[in-house]
Amino acid sequence: MKNLKSLALSIMIVLCASVAFAASVEIVDQSYVKENLGKPGFFLVDVRSPENFNGESPKKGIKGGHIPGAINVFDGEFDSMTQEQLDSMGLTKDVTVIVYCNSGHRSNIIAQKMVKMGYQSVKNYKGSIIDWQKDPSNPIEPAVDN
Template identity: 40%
Template structure:
């Protein structure tokens, strides 16, 4: 029983550590904040191509999370990167990868594309 409790504490502790570390380098923006800044940034949809084709934020480029490592040359480190996916989990993973590769100004859309009410294509 003690081992289960210790394991649970470790798992919860690690999850909290990752959450707070991520908040230090990834800004989660409301739709209003996202709209204010995405035209001056690199707007990246990290969903898969079939999801992107069904609808995406106007002006977004599709670089799926599954291809991100191989397509980093398409992103500039000196400009902000605004990320979104369907709900927010893939954009957070993409931000983690970008951070490791030296990208500094990273933001994601709170709630992802499913919460977006702005213009879509």
């Protein structure tokens, strides 16, 4: 009985340690995005709708379009995507993924899902496109006046 209790305690310690060291979503800012944009192994993912990504304004005061170099993975379709589809976009589990939306809320949800899927390096750009557009020198593609 004593050996069984020791074994159970050991298993609990290992499980707690594995949860403590599991990947989590890191919050990043505009400077981090700028420093890593275009670097090998870094992928910027815009989870807004394809219409917003392609230049239509999502809300009054928010420019349509996306941060240059971003790929579009619409959050409304994310749950139905297979790992093979994500892999074909370059989003393999060994890359760093920086996710953004309008404000950082929906991107955080997708980032959490990616961690649960086994992605080891997932970042959420907290301010997202709203923060990005605060600096008028930051480019947005396609260039659209809204």
